[in-house]
Amino acid sequence: MKPLSRRSVLQAGAGLALAGPRVARAQSSGAPKRLLLISHCHGWNAETWKLRPDGATDSDPFQLDLTTLPEADWSAGLAPLYRHRQHLVALDGLTLLTAESDGGGNRHDRGFIHAWTGNWADFSGSDSRSTSASIDQLVAAAIARPDRLPSLELSVDGPGEVGRPVSYAASGARLPVANTPEAAWTRLFGLSSSPDPLVLRQQDAIAAAVNELDILGARLGAHGQARLNSEARHLTGLSTRIAGLADLSCPIVPERVATPSAFDDRFDAMSDLIAAAFACDLTRVISLSLGELPTADFGGETIADDVHKGIAHGVFDDPAKGTAMANYLTTHTAQVARLVDLLAATPDPAGGSLLDHTLVVWGSELGNSWHGYQHYLPVLIGGSWAFQTGRYHHWPHTTPAPVTVHPSIHPDGEVPLGGLPHQKMLVSVAQAMGLSVDHVGIPHFQSRSGNLIDASGTLNGLT
Template sequence: MSFFRTDRRRFMTALGLGAGSLLLPSRFGAGPQRTKAQDPVAPKRILFFITPHGMVPPTWHMRDDGMLGADHELDLTSMSEADFSETFQPLHRHREKLLLLDNLTMATSIAETARVVDGVGHDANEHHLCQAHLMTGTWAVQREGSTAIGGGRSLDMVIGDAVGQPGRFANRIYGFRHQHPYSFLAANEPAPREANPANAFADMMGYLPAEPTETGPTRDDLLRSGRASALDFAAAEFDHVLPRLGAEDADKLRRHQELVRALELSFSGGGVSGVSCDPAVSLEGGEMHQFMQLAALAFSCDITRVITLTAAGLTNAQFGAPDTLNMHQDIAHNSVEGAAGYDPAMAQHMTNYNRTYAEQFSELLDVLDSVPEVGGGTLLDNTTVVWLTELSTGTHWRDQMPRIIAGGGGGYFRTGRYVYYAPTNPTPFSWGAVRDVGPADSHLRVSLMHAMGMTDQDSFGLDEVTIRSTGSALSLRGPLPRLT
């Protein structure tokens, strides 16, 4: 009996291909004799979507400008697309599954600037510090003769430690490098990151047994010979299960089948039917879209429950800026009022830049929302998708941060809202006049751990930082309020 005749169901489950890899309520019956404890429960997952630079405050804000001194929130579900800010309009179709957070502060990164001023380390570059702190929330490693880099195990690694099990990857890091890594195994030890969707796809096949003998077929040979028959078997299983489903679940199964087929076509190589072991990645859809599809399949078949996707840098053509402009020096640094070289044209380019990322984020949500799950929901409903920007603005602000949560995390978050946090504490450090800022983003990290079941954790990274102007401690413990 061939290898793939004995293991093709496991092969399909590892790919999320088989109909059995989906949790469809009508497959299990819906009679009153079933108890809640018997029903399948979709797992919770988390995906971090990280983009470089920052935004333009007036073109992403949706706050009530008459209430900036008080906490308040807005109902996104009742808003028209025109009511959404220019930057976030592409997210409008997902408004019922969104939490837009306004006015958070990267307190640990700001506090590290004060340490450098006091002689602890030498690198106070805001890009470097934010890249080091974004996912770690702790002091960076100030490398002698080099730049600062992450100083602790990152949030995606820690959550992966908690939810990983044998037979499942604890986490996966996909995408592109901005300057420095965001994900770390330990201080000064970046986590492995895969920038090639084809290699990421091959990585998913790692659960298949190793080649049987040194002289026998290699793992690549087995994969190459088995994929076509496995895909054919998956198609037959779809056809077998489909008549047993209710109309709603049948439609969801068809959409999942379309997702599987789209991924197969994206990775088809050289005229060979099905997917080759060393696929030549199709340019159709682009690498970011391929990573989105891979994330959906990895989540849907429980290969991992934690993914970090670092977005590719944009070319000027992608957001309509002239090629003669430098994204960093010409556009980002001159995009916010108050900057020495502020130019409204650069602000518009920066707005278009982030709107393009909003379109990518919305596309990611589309992909996740197309995969059906238990109880009539979708993969998006049981996933917490977090959009993190490296900085608050292109001019290196680290307060007034935007943070976007989508999906709800299996009902953990109350979505459909724009939540504004009033400034209540002095900034940990300022080069000029001291002003009050919103809550530290460290509290959001705690909330994300709680959403993934780690409710015994009350801090991540640093427990507190010192407010330089007062000498008092700013506690970083506890979850961010008003999310659940």
């Protein structure tokens, strides 16, 4: 396989763009659908993110057509995505209500679990766990190729971090991440680029183990046999994936590079690998966890050298810190826009571009960096086969579930009404990816005020 540079991919994509989206979609009806989760930390600065048409208030439901909204009217936080406006579905009016109602742990860990699994957190052990699989794993179980990676978990870490949690197995355990481009490259292309003579022997060993399990299973009762059959299926699947990855032939392989020191460069290196993994159909589901940015990357170095405690917690108490965290988010928006550039410019082997057949779900573990859950503002990018894109949706907060807020928002430190349960977004994503489900995680729950809240169903107006 010949390595292909980012510049080559972008230049190839320039010609693709000239063909027009209708031609691309007509050529690619059989292309696989793909899911990319992106999770940044510390939530949003709602005031510099949200869009409000003239005269509209937070109490008014509305939709905006982003394809016709002048660039001058875009918020500072969303502005870097203006060039991709026709692919966006911006969601304004959700709250991490179940995280607010859950107990135990810290609000970051609780938020990560609820944001991506929609279910309760388990803090009874030494490590935080979920009580069900995350949305990426639900989708992977439904759409993965048996001879490829079911999913790929990546992270771009801040100083001292080792992958903030995004993906959870059905058992509730956090899935390990590849947190350097070198590790991700090896997982994707290592077997095919440097064939290992031990691979065949490993497959023989797996086949022998499966045979032994079959023999042993015949001597056991129904319960024991069922457990052994499960193990046999797992080993057979592993053997199939090893064979598939070893025999891979792919025209788009990024160069294997040493891990850059700068966060931006590591983000771009991971973006290259994401595009290549999708183009080669190595996996159809990827999660990308973004750790804390260095303060110098968003102009916060004059305030503190630590984002979390030095800046993030003080957004409501110090205007300079509020501005810094707004810049923090805008820096991430610019990074996400570059990744979408690459997906839009990379040809899909089935026709069109990767973006034509990819749904990007960008969210966070918090509503804001003060640890609030009130304004949860995720963005969907792509997924035009399921959603009417180029839209900004706002729903007023009318759910009778109290939400903790900073005293500057309400002197009681709490507001009585929250937004829509974010699980409805997860259900919308699951259905877009072909799952027949009416809830993801918790279907209904009791708020702190005693009201029964329905968290099932999809968000209205997306299709």
